[in-house]
Amino acid sequence: MAHAFILNGDEHELWLSHERGGYRLHVNALQLPVKLLPRGDDLHELIVHDDSHRVFIAQRGDEVHVHLDGETHSLRYVHSLSRFAGENKDEGEAVARAPMPGAVIAVSVEAGQQVQRGQPLMVIESMKMETTISAACDGTVQALHVSVGQTFDRDAVLVTLDRNGTA
Amino acid sequence: MNRIESTLNTRSADFLANRAHNQALAAALRQQQEAVRHQRPERDMQRLARQNKMFVRERLQQLLDPGTPFLELSTLAANMDYDGEVPGAGVVTGIGIVSGREVMVNASDASVKGGAWYPLSVKKIVRATDIAVENRLPMVHLCDSAGGFLPLQADLFADRHYAGRIFRNQSMLSKMGVPQVAIVLGHCTAGGAYVPALSDYSVIVRGNGAIFLGGPPLVKAATGEEVSADELGGCDVHTRLSGTADYPASNEHEAIAIARDVVAQWQRPQKARVQWQEPEAPYYDPAELYGIVPRDIKVQFDMREVIARMVDGSRFHEYQPAYAPTLLCGFAHLWGYKVGILANNGVLFNESAQKGTHFIELCNQNRTPLIFLQNITGFMVGRDYERRGITKDGAKMIMAVAGSEVPKFTVVCNGSFGAGNYGMSGRAFDPRFLFMWPQSQISVMGAEQAANVLAEVKLRQLARNGEQLSAEQIAAIRDPVLQDYRRQSSALYSTSRLWDDGILDPVDTRNALGIALSASLNQPIAPPSYGVFRI
Numbered sequence: 021m022a023h024a025f026i027l028n029g030d031e032h033e034l035w036l037s038h039e040r041g042g043y044r045l046h047v048n049a050l051q052l053p054v055k056l057l058p059r060g061d062d063l064h065e066l067i068v069h070d071d072s073h074r075v076f077i078a079q080r081g082d083e084v085h086v087h088l089d090g091e092t093h094s095l096r097y098v099h100s101l102s103r104f105a106g107e108n109k110d111e112g113e114a115v116a117r118a119p120m121p122g123a124v125i126a127v128s129v130e131a132g133q134q135v136q137r138g139q140p141l142m143v144i145e146s147m148k149m150e151t152t153i154s155a156a157c158d159g160t161v162q163a164l165h166v167s168v169g170q171t172f173d174r175d176a177v178l179v180t181l182d183r184n185g186t187a
Numbered sequence: 188m189n190r191i192e193s194t195l196n197t198r199s200a201d202f203l204a205n206r207a208h209n210q211a212l213a214a215a216l217r218q219q220q221e222a223v224r225h226q227r228p229e230r231d232m233q234r235l236a237r238q239n240k241m242f243v244r245e246r247l248q249q250l251l252d253p254g255t256p257f258l259e260l261s262t263l264a265a266n267m268d269y270d271g272e273v274p275g276a277g278v279v280t281g282i283g284i285v286s287g288r289e290v291m292v293n294a295s296d297a298s299v300k301g302g303a304w305y306p307l308s309v310k311k312i313v314r315a316t317d318i319a320v321e322n323r324l325p326m327v328h329l330c331d332s333a334g335g336f337l338p339l340q341a342d343l344f345a346d347r348h349y350a351g352r353i354f355r356n357q358s359m360l361s362k363m364g365v366p367q368v369a370i371v372l373g374h375c376t377a378g379g380a381y382v383p384a385l386s387d388y389s390v391i392v393r394g395n396g397a398i399f400l401g402g403p404p405l406v407k408a409a410t411g412e413e414v415s416a417d418e419l420g421g422c423d424v425h426t427r428l429s430g431t432a433d434y435p436a437s438n439e440h441e442a443i444a445i446a447r448d449v450v451a452q453w454q455r456p457q458k459a460r461v462q463w464q465e466p467e468a469p470y471y472d473p474a475e476l477y478g479i480v481p482r483d484i485k486v487q488f489d490m491r492e493v494i495a496r497m498v499d500g501s502r503f504h505e506y507q508p509a510y511a512p513t514l515l516c517g518f519a520h521l522w523g524y525k526v527g528i529l530a531n532n533g534v535l536f537n538e539s540a541q542k543g544t545h546f547i548e549l550c551n552q553n554r555t556p557l558i559f560l561q562n563i564t565g566f567m568v569g570r571d572y573e574r575r576g577i578t579k580d581g582a583k584m585i586m587a588v589a590g591s592e593v594p595k596f597t598v599v600c601n602g603s604f605g606a607g608n609y610g611m612s613g614r615a616f617d618p619r620f621l622f623m624w625p626q627s628q629i630s631v632m633g634a635e636q637a638a639n640v641l642a643e644v645k646l647r648q649l650a651r652n653g654e655q656l657s658a659e660q661i662a663a664i665r666d667p668v669l670q671d672y673r674r675q676s677s678a679l680y681s682t683s684r685l686w687d688d689g690i691l692d693p694v695d696t697r698n699a700l701g702i703a704l705s706a707s708l709n710q711p712i713a714p715p716s717y718g719v720f721r722i
Contacts, residue, residue: 021253037255100448103444106438
C-alpha cells in the first residue's frame, strides 16, 4: 500500500524503497533513483537519476512546501488510515448510548436542533460521576429518549441524531 | 576463497540442447503460474465485484510494501488434484514485507469455490504456519473462506496435521511471542472462525466480514432461529459486543491500512548472528544453469557448475577436495550470508557419507546454515559396500542431518531417489524450505528401475510354473508401471501434494534462498547436539 500525496488537488500514490547507497522512488510503474542531500537551512540538493536540482523544502505538519525551478508546490501527505476511512460510518455514531446505568441530570439540546460533532447533548450521573454525552458526528437531533431525572440501564439509547439532517 | 573455474562450453551442442529443453520447462512453469495467479472464470470474478471484494492478488498488492519481493510458496499446489479445478489449492501463502517487517502471509482466494478449504488447502495453510513457527515469522491472515469443503471432510478434519493444526500452530506462535494479525474480509465460519479469534490482532470489514461458529443456515437448522450473517457475527457484533475482533473497518482498503499500521507497531526481531559480508553477484551468468542440467535425467553433471551460478562471486571453498569426490562439500556466501553447501556429484559411497557427516558437524560447530543441492540416485548397494557398513554410514549422515541445529535448505536440482533423499535433507528432515527444479524427479527408486523390478518379480513367479512371457507381455507389465511412476515422480506431482515448497525456475534459486535464509535467522541457533552415531 503506497503513500498518498495531494498536489494541486490531485492524489498521487508514491513509495520510497531502499536501494544500495540511496533510495528509489516508485511513481505508478516508474522507478527513479533519488537522493536528497541537505545543504544547510531549508536548501537541499535533489538528485533524480544523475540530474541535480536545488530545492527549498519547508514542512508544517502534513503540509510540505517545495520551491523548485522558481515555482512553489504545496504537497499534503494523507495517511492511508484517514484516506480509506469510510465516509459512511455505521449507525452507531448517530446513536448516543448510555456507557453505564444512571440518571439524567441535564439536557442541553432539543429535538430538531442542529448539532456539531463534540457538542454536549446531555449530562448523566452514575457511580458518583457526572458524564457529558456528546455528539459523535454532525447532524440533527431526531429524538431525545430520556428526560431530566429519568433513570436508564447500560446501553440504553439516550439521543438519536439524523446525520443526513446536516444543513 | 577461490572462484570456481567453469569448464562449461556454452557453444557445445549439448549445452544448447539442454538449454532449449530447460528453458521450455521454465517457460511452461511461468505460464502455469500465471494461469493459477490470474485466470479465473468470468462469473467468479463478477461475483467478487458484485460483493465489492478485491481479488486476492489486489489484496496482496495493497498489503505488501511496494517494490519489495514476495516469495510465494507452493504456487502449483493441487495442480494434479481435484481435476485441476482448485488453482493454488485456493490459498496464497508466502513471505513478504509489510511495514518493513518480514511476515508470512496466508490469504484465502475467494475466487476459487468461495475460498473453501480442500484437503490440500489445509495442508498448504498448515505448512505456512509450520514455517512461521520454525522461523519465528509473524503472520498476516487474509480471511475469506466458505469453510471446509464438506464432501472431502474426512481428509481435512480429524488427523494430527489436518485443520486443527492451523489453530494449534497459531496458539504456539502466540505463546512464542510471535504476533499475528487477521483481516476478516469475508466469512470465517466454523473452524475458520478461530483464525481471527486466535490472532493477537484482528480487523473486520463492515458489511462483508463475519465470524461465527455456525452460519445462518446452520443456526436455522439447529435452533430454528432466523438471523442475518451481519446480526449473527458482523463487524459491529464483534468489535462492540463480543470483543472477538479488534478493529472495525468500513472497507477492504481501510482494513488493510489498519492491519499495516498494526504490523508497524510490532518489535523488529533480533536476528541470529551468522557470518555475513557485502553481497556480490555470481561471476558466471545464472542463466547458464539452463544449459547445465541435462535433458536426460540419467546423464551426470558437475554440481560445481551449478554452485558457480548461485553463490556470491562464484567463490567456493571446497572441503576435502580430493576425498570422496561424489559428495561436494564446502563454504560459500549467498546474498552475503555464509553457507555450507553439500551437493551430489554421483552416488553416495561409505566415505561420501562420512565426509558429509563430518561437514554437517563442522557447520553446526561454527553456526553456518546448510544448503543441500540434490541430484542423488541413492547410497551404493552391493556385497562389498554392505560389508564396509554402507547402511551404518548412511545412518550417520541421516543422524547428523536430523540433529542439525543450523537452518537447512534443500533444492532438488535433478534426481532425488531412495535413501539418498534422506541423507540429503529430504522433506521428512525438516529443512526450513525445500524447492524443486522443473525437470527433477523424486521417488523411492527411478521409474525404469521400478518397472524392471516389478517385471522381474512377475517373470520369476511364472518361471516357477514353467511359463514364459513374450516381449509384448513383459512390455504390458512394464509400461503401465513406468507411466504411473513417471507421473508420480514428477516435480508437478510432488508440488501438487506439497512435498515441497514450490517449483523454482533455476535462475530464481539464488533469490529464493536469500529470502529463505533471511527469514530463518529470526530463530536463534541452538548449540550442536545429536543422537548416537553408529561408529
